[in-house]
Amino acid sequence: MTHSIDAAMPLWFYDFVSPFSYLLLEQHDKWPSMPFALVPVSVHALYRHWGQRPASEVPPKRAFTYRHALFRAEQLGIPFKMPPVHPFDSTKALLLAAAIDADLPTVCTMFRFIWRDGRDPSTPDGFADLCSAIGMPHGERLVEHEETKSRLQRNLDDAIALDVFGVPTFRLNRQLFWGEDALPMLLYCARSPGWLESPEVRRLGDLPNGIAS
Known part of the structure; x- marks a missing residue:
């Protein structure tokens, strides 16, 4: 039997196809000092759900994304080598992580x-x-195993229910922090959670869209 994600816990959603998930995990010593549940989820399935076009389908954006990942790795002093093809199919790696409920050292x-x-x-x-x-x-x-496939699907369903739209994404105090560069914002909000309830932040959350769909 598969179990839903405990949304009350601090969560970290990742996909092995994401270089920025790797870069963020290598900065684990900077994360807030609390236990995050590591949740494998297919970023391409998230894109399909939200109607997003992946960077790999936009040639100039694809090239920039790879350069940016390399730049960030060099800036942070993290060893980095692109796999021979990208994107690659990360499904089996995600299933393996889900099957064994991979802990931090294993995911690393x-x-x-x-x-x-x-x-x-x-x-x-x-x-x-x-x-x-x-x-x-x-x-x-x-x-x-069907149980493994069901577990990964449940992760996806739960992630969508929690409004996760990409990886890497932290979820803390019912708020999402997306991207490797969101770590400073996460750290600030972990120390000062009231900021997310400040009038200007709340106004931004309700800002009208000026362009019709």
């Missing part, structure tokens, strides 16, 4: 396999090596 190892070592987890050899890297040689069988 999986991200580093892709974004530090530059490996593609979607190929048969790449996925087998990823399973070996986390000590799960039978991972191929795990990702085929």
Whole structure:
């Protein structure tokens, strides 16, 4: 039986296809000092739900995104190597993380396999090596279980219900913080949660749209 995400907990949504999820996880020592539940979710499924076009489908945006990820890695001193193709199909890696309820060290190892070592987890050899890297040689069988697939689908359904629209996304005190560059905002709001209830922030949340759909 699959269980819904506990929305009362601090949450962190990620997808292995996202270089910015990797960069943010490598800054874990800067996160607020509270336990975040790590939630694997398909960012492309989120895009489909919200009607967003991924950066990979806009050639100049795709090129900029990769350059920006490399720049941020160099700026932060984080080892970074693009996998041989991108985007790649992250489904099996997400299923593996969901199947074992991957903890922080395991998720770190999986991200580093892709974004530090530059490996593609979607190929048969790449996925087998990823399973070996986390000590799960039978991972191929795990990702085929219906329970595993149901768990990943439940993560997606719950993420959408919580208005998650991309990764990486923190959810803290019922508020979303999207993107690697949102970490300073998360830290500020963790210290000063009243800011989100300030008149100007609330006004921005209700700002009318001046262009008709």
